[in-house]
Amino acid sequence: MSRAGRLPDALERGRAASNLADPVEVVIRASGVQKVYGRSSSEEGGVAALRGVDVVVASCEWTAIVGPSGCGKSTLLNVLAGIDAPTAGTVELLGNDLGRLDERARARLRLLRVGFVFQRFHLLPVLTAAENIELPMAEAGVARRDRRQRSRELLDFVGLGGRTDHRPPQLSGGEQQRVAIARAVANQPDVVFADEPTGELDSRTSAQILELFSSLNAHGTTLLTVTHDPEIARRARRVIEMSDGRIVSDGRPAR
């Protein structure tokens, strides 16, 4: 596959029903975010992964977070996505103060308005490609027939229309990642978080994945990508560079 297929209508028909805050122009607003690992929550007693990060991500942006290993990129992604709680500071995701949401509400927010793509795909091996895509829709209460239709549309979109009933072990790494991307956008999220989405892929497959991301972003999906891949950083509209738990530069990528 050299180019992403047509984006399914399902992604453009509006969002899944949600009682969470309405769509906003600012997707992420983080202020003074600190994250310390270890027994003590103070910097003296633990390992500080984030040291006072401020960041605002607007709707429809494609932001790449780059930096050396251990600089806090993935920790920042987890905190911004509501997977992990900051030790200090506040994070607003899609107008919701994550510090005020309980685990159930955060999970609901992730389910309905956030998508995730992981480095190692994280597909459920016992489910087929279509069933993996249907999983978040089933949890969101989408009717079985609609789930089926949308999962097939999404598989067509990522160029895997003929692999509906294949299980992850029967798919290549690139194909698995494409299924993971389809799963990430199954509930038509406002924002997709991707942690090293091309980290396990060769350059040709990475290029295909980037095409998919470009297509998603072009259709209005906000992307936040943690990466070591210079090609992702080049194609993103904005690059945040981190070092030692801090943002050291923030701007448009060098072309």
Add this chain to the structure above:
Amino acid sequence: MFIALLGVLLLPLPVDPGILVERRLAEELPASVGDTVIARVLGGTAERAFVVAGIFERAPDPNRIARNDYEVRFHLPDLEQMLPDHDRVDRFAIELRSGADPEATARWVESLAFGTQVYESVTLADRSSTTFRVVSRFHDAIGLVTLLASGIFLLCLMVIRVDGRRPDVRTMRLIGVSRRTIVSAVVAEAVLIAAVASVLGVAMGAVLTFGVNTYFGAYYDTTLRFAILSPRIVVVAASLGVALGLIAGGLAAVRIVRVPPQRLGER
């Protein structure tokens, strides 16, 4: 003269009285219905011929299973005539017609002869089955221990199975699948395992019951049932199995959903 002779000829020939013989004895003799046998009371000298009127299967009785004695049923007057002391009876059984009052009958029989004591069959069965009740309690205890051990085994199995799926659970939690959904899935799986195991257990129990009854039935030549798989036993065992599955699945599920999703990748 002719008339008198005819009268003699028309008189019925003396016929030996009938008796009922237990099947095992009939096979041992061997004797079949219509055969004439000679009976003598142990220790007595009087012999008498009887016609085998029928062959019966002795009622199964665990108290007599190891005793190799045989049973013959006489009409009471025939038996009385054979006994050395015609007016002496150690014990006898009375079968009542449906609707008869056993209490009133007992009082009436006891009033007929001084010193006679009448017991209902339920009371006698209760007295004679004390040993078997103890054995039955042992069986209950063994069953309980087995079920508890199975429950612990199921819990370990579910913990291992769920632990092996930490990455999957992590993924589900990260993409927003609720704890409740995950707990429900794990519990449903555990209950399914327990239900399938219960069905297999009942099937195995049925096969074993059949095997035990067939083997020991042949060994002791009896219709006594040595092992019983009653509907009550099936219901109790299956219910306990499913309940243990529910508990095991619930504990395993709660254990894993309490771990924050980002830590589920850790070992």
